[in-house]
Amino acid sequence: MTIKEVEELSNMTRANIRFYEKEGLITPQRDSNGYRNYTEQDVDILKRIRLLRTVHLGLEEIRSLSEKESELTDVLLIHLRTLKKEQKDLEQSKAICEQMCKDRAAYESFDAEHYFNFLNKAPSEIPAELEADSLPKVTAPWKRYFARLIDEAIYLIFWNLILALGFHMNIRQTGWAFAVIGIIMQSVLLLMAEPVMLSRFGTTPGKFLFGFRVSAESGARLTWREAYDRTGIVLKRGLGFYIPVYGLIREYSSYRDCKKGEILEWEEDNILTLDERHMRWKVIAAVLVLGVLDVLNYFVWQAGALPQNRGNITAAQYAENFNDMQKFYQIDHQLNLPEFLPPLGDSRKLLNQDGDWEKMSGKPYIVGTGVDYPELPELQFTEKDGALTEISFSSEYKDENVEIPVYGDLMALASLSYICAQEEYNLLLSPPSRLYNRVKEYGDQCSDFMINEAGVKVQASFDYSGYEIRQAQYGSSDVLVPVYGEDVYFHVDFRIWQE
Structure with missing residues (x-):
C-alpha cells in the first residue's frame, strides 16, 4: 500500500504519517526498490493515533501504549482526571469572563485582585499560560563553550603576535613566568575586546558563528558599560580569571547551572538569544x-623565529641573527658540548x-x-x-681521545640565520622550524647534504672512519665516539652561500 492510499484511508497528511513513522509508532516494510509498503495494520494504528490525539491524549502516553508499557484503560482514567480538572478550570474561566462582562470591566481600571477571589487556586499557583508567556532560556552549554573557545583563540593570537613579532619570543616555550603573564593578558584582552564588540554588534566572532546575540532586556544593544560589567562577571564567575584548576571548577559549575536552565549571574540584566537555523x-x-586559527597560530609562532636583520646583512648583523636564533630555540649549552642531563649550569x-x-x-x-x-x-x-x-667552517680531527658532538644544531642555526634573512624567503612555504629540523637531521646523522632555499645554498660534506654515533655518556644528545683499536679520522666542510 502506497503512502497516498494511506493518506486517504487514515485521513492524515503525508507529514503526519512521516512524523509518526519517525517516532517509531509505525514501521512500514520496504520493497526491493526502497519504497515504503504500508499494511492494513499500519492504517489501523494511524486511525487509533488520530482518535487518541483528537481527544487530547499526549504523544508520550500513546508511545507507552505502543511499547506495551501501559494499558489503555489506565491511561484513559488518568487522562479523564486531567480533562475534568481542565473542564473545571474552563468553567471557572467562563464564570469570571461572564462576571467581568456584567460589571462592564475596563482594561485600564478593573480590579484584578477582586476577580482572583473567584478562582479556586492558591495565589502562588502559576497558570500554564503564564509559563508559556516567558522568554525561553537559552541553554546550549556546549555551543556557548565552543563559541567562547573561538573568541579566546582570537585573543590568544593577538597576544602571541605581540610576543613573536615584538619580542621575537618562542611562544611555545615561554616558561612559567610568561605563562602567568599570558593568563593576565588573556583576561585583559577579554575585558578590552568583548565589551566593544557586544556594544557595537551585539555579538562576538564565536557567538556570531553559532547564531548567539546578546541584547538588553529592552531588545536594544548593550551600552559599553553594561557589556563591560557582563564580561567582568563572566571572567570572574564563569572563567575563574583563567586560573588553573579554579578556572576549570568555575567552568564546570557554569556548565551545570546552564544545563539546568538556571539564569547565570552575567545574564540577569541582559538577554541571550540563539538562532538555531542551519x-x-x-x-x-x-x-x-x-x-584555521590553529594554523594561523602556528605561523605566528614561526614568525617569532624570523631574524631582526634582513636583506643584505653584514657579518655583524648575521652574528646578531645567530645569537637571537639560539635564544629562540632555547639552546642554552655550548654547541661543542652535548646537551647535559640534568642541566649542570652550562x-x-x-x-x-669575526x-x-x-x-x-x-x-x-x-x-x-x-x-675531551x-x-x-x-x-x-x-x-x-x-x-x-x-x-663556512671546516674541522678535522685525528685524535682517538676526542669525542665529537654532532653538528645538527650548529648547522641549523647557521643556515636559518642567513636563509631567513633573505628578502626571497617565504615563511609560508618553508617555516623556520621545518627548515631547522631538516638541516639538523642531516647534521646529527653526519650525512652529506645540499639544500637550496630562498636563493641560498647550504652544503655539508662529512668524511670519517673509526667513529660510531651514540648518545653521550653524560648527556641527551649524540656524539661521535672513537671505536677502540681503530684508526680514527674525521673531517667536515660546511658552506652557506649565494650565487
Whole structure:
C-alpha cells in the first residue's frame, strides 16, 4: 500500500504519517526498490493515533501504549482526571469572563485582585499560560563553550603576535613566568575586546558563528558599560580569571547551572538569544574556523623565529641573527658540548662579527667534563660591497681521545640565520622550524647534504672512519665516539652561500 492510499484511508497528511513513522509508532516494510509498503495494520494504528490525539491524549502516553508499557484503560482514567480538572478550570474561566462582562470591566481600571477571589487556586499557583508567556532560556552549554573557545583563540593570537613579532619570543616555550603573564593578558584582552564588540554588534566572532546575540532586556544593544560589567562577571564567575584548576571548577559549575536552565549571574540584566537555523553548517564553519586559527597560530609562532636583520646583512648583523636564533630555540649549552642531563649550569656562547665564540658575562660554564671535546669551529665570513655572501667552517680531527658532538644544531642555526634573512624567503612555504629540523637531521646523522632555499645554498660534506654515533655518556644528545683499536679520522666542510 502506497503512502497516498494511506493518506486517504487514515485521513492524515503525508507529514503526519512521516512524523509518526519517525517516532517509531509505525514501521512500514520496504520493497526491493526502497519504497515504503504500508499494511492494513499500519492504517489501523494511524486511525487509533488520530482518535487518541483528537481527544487530547499526549504523544508520550500513546508511545507507552505502543511499547506495551501501559494499558489503555489506565491511561484513559488518568487522562479523564486531567480533562475534568481542565473542564473545571474552563468553567471557572467562563464564570469570571461572564462576571467581568456584567460589571462592564475596563482594561485600564478593573480590579484584578477582586476577580482572583473567584478562582479556586492558591495565589502562588502559576497558570500554564503564564509559563508559556516567558522568554525561553537559552541553554546550549556546549555551543556557548565552543563559541567562547573561538573568541579566546582570537585573543590568544593577538597576544602571541605581540610576543613573536615584538619580542621575537618562542611562544611555545615561554616558561612559567610568561605563562602567568599570558593568563593576565588573556583576561585583559577579554575585558578590552568583548565589551566593544557586544556594544557595537551585539555579538562576538564565536557567538556570531553559532547564531548567539546578546541584547538588553529592552531588545536594544548593550551600552559599553553594561557589556563591560557582563564580561567582568563572566571572567570572574564563569572563567575563574583563567586560573588553573579554579578556572576549570568555575567552568564546570557554569556548565551545570546552564544545563539546568538556571539564569547565570552575567545574564540577569541582559538577554541571550540563539538562532538555531542551519546549525549543522554553523558547527562545520566553527570547526573550520578553529582549524584555521590553529594554523594561523602556528605561523605566528614561526614568525617569532624570523631574524631582526634582513636583506643584505653584514657579518655583524648575521652574528646578531645567530645569537637571537639560539635564544629562540632555547639552546642554552655550548654547541661543542652535548646537551647535559640534568642541566649542570652550562650556558651558550655568543658569536661575534669575526666568527669567534665569546662567553657571556655572569653566566656559568662547564669547564671539566671528564671527556675531551673539540673547540667550536671558527666561522669564516665572506663579504662583498659590505654585504655578507658566504659563511663556512671546516674541522678535522685525528685524535682517538676526542669525542665529537654532532653538528645538527650548529648547522641549523647557521643556515636559518642567513636563509631567513633573505628578502626571497617565504615563511609560508618553508617555516623556520621545518627548515631547522631538516638541516639538523642531516647534521646529527653526519650525512652529506645540499639544500637550496630562498636563493641560498647550504652544503655539508662529512668524511670519517673509526667513529660510531651514540648518545653521550653524560648527556641527551649524540656524539661521535672513537671505536677502540681503530684508526680514527674525521673531517667536515660546511658552506652557506649565494650565487
